[in-house]
Amino acid sequence: MQMHLLSERSRVFVQADPHAVSGYVNQHVGSHCIRLPRAGQPQASLQHRALASLDLCSISYGGSVRVTSPALESIYHLQVLLRGHCLWRGRGQEHYFTPGELLLINPDDPVDLTYSDDCEKFIIKIPTRLLETACQEQRWQYPGQGVRFLRQRYQLQELEGFVPLLSLLCQEAEALESMPKVQEHYAHILVGKLLGLMQTNVQRGALGASAATFERIADYIERNLKHDIGCEELAQQARMSLRSLYALFERNARTTPKNYIRQQKLQRVHACLSDPYSPVRNVTELALDFGFLHLGRFAQSYRQQYGELPSDTLKRRH
Known part of the structure; x- marks a missing residue:
C-alpha cells in the first residue's frame, strides 16, 4: 500500500537483530515479547519518531515472528498493515490482515500477532489520557472503565480523510524545526478523528x-x-x-x-x-x-x- 509515511530520515535500524529492534520497541512503543522462527536469521528494520505524546513507527522483522503481550495497559495501538500479511488472534477470533487494513488494540486487549516474512507495519502509540482529554473537550461522557474501541478492524478506505492525516502526522514529526504546540494540535486531531469515525463505548447521547x-x-x-x-x-x-x-x-x-x-x-x-x-x-x-x-x-x-x-x-x- 502506497502512503507517504516515515522516511529514511527516521531510520533507527536497518537489517538488524530482531531482539535489538524489539528492545527499542519495548522502550518507546509498547511492551511485548517476540518469538523467532526456528530456521533462518530474520533481519529487522525500524523507523521511529515522537510527535507530542504520540510515538510513530514503521517496523518489519524480516521473518515469521510472533509478537505477544498480556496487555498494553495505559496505551492504545493503531496498526496499519503496509506490506505482507499478519495473523491476529484475539478473544477467540483470528484474522489475516492484508495491506490497507487497520487494527486498533485497546489497553486491556491481549496481543498475539504473527508477521509474515515480508510484513511491514505502521504503528501509532496513543496514551489513554489523550482520549480522556478529547472526551472532556467535546463534553462527551467518559466511560468509567475508559474508552474502548468496540470494532477493532477497519479498511483504511472506510475512514474518510484518514490516509492524508497519517501522512500529515509523519511530515510534522519529521519537520526540521519542531513546534510543540503544532504537534500537540495534530495529536488531538488524530484522537478526535478516531472517536468520530470509529465505534466506541463513548456515549455522545449523554450530552x-x-x-x-x-x-x-x-x-x-x-x-x-x-x-x-x-x-x-x-x-x-x-x-x-x-x-x-x-x-x-x-x-x-x-x-x-x-x-x-x-x-x-x-x-x-x-x-x-x-x-x-x-x-x-x-x-x-x-x-x-x-x-x-x-x-x-x-x-x-x-x-x-x-x-x-x-x-x-x-x-x-x-
Missing part, C-alpha cells in the same frame, strides 16, 4: 442540550466551510438568539462563532496545503476558495496558527 446543539452547529460548519457562514445563519440553524449563540460558543469553544469558523477554515486550508494528494495549484486560489478575500490578513492568521507562511507549507510537501 447536555447546549453541547448537543454545539455539536450539530460544528457539523454544519464543517460541511459548509467553503461558504460564507454568518452568525445569523448559525443562530437560525440552532433555533436560538444571537446572544444565546455567542454564549454557546463561549462555553464550548472559548471563542466567538466568527473566530471558530476562521480557525476551522485555516485548519482545512492547512490540511489541503500539506496533503500531497490534494490538487492545490497555488495558495491564492485555495485561500479564495475558502473565502479569505484579504490575502495579507489570511497569511498573517495562518502564520500565527501554524508558525509558518502557507507558501512554506505548500513547498514542504513536494
Whole structure:
C-alpha cells in the first residue's frame, strides 16, 4: 500500500537483530515479547519518531515472528498493515490482515500477532489520557472503565480523510524545526478523528442540550466551510438568539462563532496545503476558495496558527 509515511530520515535500524529492534520497541512503543522462527536469521528494520505524546513507527522483522503481550495497559495501538500479511488472534477470533487494513488494540486487549516474512507495519502509540482529554473537550461522557474501541478492524478506505492525516502526522514529526504546540494540535486531531469515525463505548447521547446543539452547529460548519457562514445563519440553524449563540460558543469553544469558523477554515486550508494528494495549484486560489478575500490578513492568521507562511507549507510537501 502506497502512503507517504516515515522516511529514511527516521531510520533507527536497518537489517538488524530482531531482539535489538524489539528492545527499542519495548522502550518507546509498547511492551511485548517476540518469538523467532526456528530456521533462518530474520533481519529487522525500524523507523521511529515522537510527535507530542504520540510515538510513530514503521517496523518489519524480516521473518515469521510472533509478537505477544498480556496487555498494553495505559496505551492504545493503531496498526496499519503496509506490506505482507499478519495473523491476529484475539478473544477467540483470528484474522489475516492484508495491506490497507487497520487494527486498533485497546489497553486491556491481549496481543498475539504473527508477521509474515515480508510484513511491514505502521504503528501509532496513543496514551489513554489523550482520549480522556478529547472526551472532556467535546463534553462527551467518559466511560468509567475508559474508552474502548468496540470494532477493532477497519479498511483504511472506510475512514474518510484518514490516509492524508497519517501522512500529515509523519511530515510534522519529521519537520526540521519542531513546534510543540503544532504537534500537540495534530495529536488531538488524530484522537478526535478516531472517536468520530470509529465505534466506541463513548456515549455522545449523554450530552447536555447546549453541547448537543454545539455539536450539530460544528457539523454544519464543517460541511459548509467553503461558504460564507454568518452568525445569523448559525443562530437560525440552532433555533436560538444571537446572544444565546455567542454564549454557546463561549462555553464550548472559548471563542466567538466568527473566530471558530476562521480557525476551522485555516485548519482545512492547512490540511489541503500539506496533503500531497490534494490538487492545490497555488495558495491564492485555495485561500479564495475558502473565502479569505484579504490575502495579507489570511497569511498573517495562518502564520500565527501554524508558525509558518502557507507558501512554506505548500513547498514542504513536494
